[in-house]
Amino acid sequence: MNIKDIANKCNLSVATISRVINNDPKVADSTRKKVLSVIDKYKFVPNITGRSLRTQKSNKILVLLPTMSNQFYSEIIQGIEETAEEKGYAILVAVTNLQEHQEIKYLHMLRMKHVDGCISLFNTIEADAITSLAKNYPFVQCCEPTMNADVSSVEINNRQAVYDVVKQFIDKGHKTIGMISGDYYKTSELGRETGYQDALRDYGIKFDKNLVVKNFYRYEDGAIGAKKLMAYKPRPTAIVCASDSLALGATSYLKSQGIKVGVDVCVMGFDNTSITTYTSPTLSSINQPRYDLGKESFKLLYEKLQDINSVNKKIILPFQIIHRESTGCDN
Amino acid sequence: MNIKDIANKCNLSVATISRVINNDPKVADSTRKKVLSVIDKYKFVPNITGRSLRTQKSNKILVLLPTMSNQFYSEIIQGIEETAEEKGYAILVAVTNLQEHQEIKYLHMLRMKHVDGCISLFNTIEADAITSLAKNYPFVQCCEPTMNADVSSVEINNRQAVYDVVKQFIDKGHKTIGMISGDYYKTSELGRETGYQDALRDYGIKFDKNLVVKNFYRYEDGAIGAKKLMAYKPRPTAIVCASDSLALGATSYLKSQGIKVGVDVCVMGFDNTSITTYTSPTLSSINQPRYDLGKESFKLLYEKLQDINSVNKKIILPFQIIHRESTGCDN
DNA sequence: AATATAAATGTAAACGTTTAAATAGGAGGA
DNA sequence: TCCTCCTATTTAAACGTTTACATTTATATT
Structure with missing residues (x-):
């Protein structure tokens, strides 16, 4: 038929x-x-193939994901999917597993016209490559815009989020505040670490690089980080982490040492993944508006799909600091 | 060009x-x-569109996922992806969020020839619909074959897995063993619950339906289940759960009641997701060979892609029972 | 050398759409 | 009646491949 x-x-x-x-x-x-x-x-x-051949459009967009094992991305994709569907676009999810060759392979789908555009949740390729990609194909970065790349993006203000958390800690009387971060997602990391330093400086606490531990983003890195921080004198009374998994690892270490999380030491996670409410104590965290990050990403992409020469926009969405037991609750 | x-x-x-x-x-x-x-x-x-139009093949397959927020599926998809790529197929991941209309929408891609085949991780539509789908299009079910449907599938022996766990508990002297299950994934659930009952019967323990709690698969349902089981007299000394999240909820409840998990009460999870090693105590669990489940699923699908009339196969892969602290370790 | 056979290459149709350009059919005006 | 303008519709080309069939070229056989 x-x-x-x-x-x-x-x-x-x-x-x-x-x-x-x-x-x-x-x-x-x-x-x-x-x-x-x-x-x-x-x-x-x-028949969509016949149509695609004639119109030279696939009506599909690629979503490039660093890993499938991070719960964080699920709702972003839902936001992209539902918004894309309204405009008649299907989404195709590809996972790079943080491997550059995989990333390159999938980005090739743009040049080969298998997809009309791409929303990327993370890129390893360098800024110039991103800039040139974005100039020639509809391309949007979500959550982790490559630094110094000229490209449309959507994210939260990572610097401000950590700044606000640290300020709250200081307001509550904390004098020694540690940070556990990672060493992979360059952009958000830098923002978060800058927010930490800026808040300390603005509120008269001297920054000491020994209070910042950077490893990977695994649970065990959180434990390692906490161990190192607890050896610091005077012992920190608050820790801000660059992810929930790090925060979880940190609390597990603290608990193992008989340190009461939320009482002796406050811990703040990042991303507000669902695990935050499953743990004991429940984990305070910084919420990113995941659905909207996805939704706005597609809207930006759609502008590029209409006109590849439309101006690149950088959209910043609001975050929320959510207090649970790990910071002594209910603030 | x-x-x-x-x-x-x-x-x-x-x-x-x-x-x-x-x-x-x-x-x-x-x-x-x-x-x-x-x-x-x-x-x-x-140009892949021109080729597709001419050959009437898309060289894409659909992977139908019930939810993106379950870590369990990540490695299965990797298994599918890597095997599919070897044969020149790209995969397209779609998420139903457990909604039947979404499932139907995506399965339509088969009839519209947008994809050449489909591997489904879960279906809500009835057996006859699955049988007829599988007769006309390359279609394979992974992990959750629909009961009474004539379709190729790959899974583990869920019944045997729980049977073996319960037998181990009994061998260790446990007399009262509870089960926390869910009420959604019909096939695996039935298998797991049957395994529980069969082991009790085979080893001379009378089955009591009050020792089986069924709700959903959320963390909180695990806590609710544990609470109910702990009210049973005599108090159970072992609990087998149908998922890691249920087991996690259960241990959190037990801990909150001062009950020592792995000592007073042993807890066994299911799926061996990465969270099992992050918790305190670490969680014993039943491992499914996720990568191979994906890999074998694609291999079955490939047979159907070559010849839609090839016979339907049911493949059973081995599982492993992994003991950690929640069952008193190191067995 | 003539012919038969095999190997390499070419021709053109087909896949299912969309769309510029051509055409048909009316309505209205003179 | 004839002409002009619309509007509705058709025609046919185009998108980029693959592939059955036709043709050419090379090789082997007599």
């Missing part, structure tokens, strides 16, 4: 059928009605 | 170029060499 079959059943040419399908106003109401009824009767659906 | 351009550069017809691209042996070695060098020089890549 193709457009020609429908045309025959209607005693019309394929062109008219195509016009009906594509809501072209240049078709008589009576004709349109007849065609639609036949299409409905035979449950005809236009 | 298309196949015609290459043909012109080579002073050959498009047919010959196409033959070279598709490794058709009917082309002279010298010609092949020349064509390949030109293809390489201009970095020509055949």
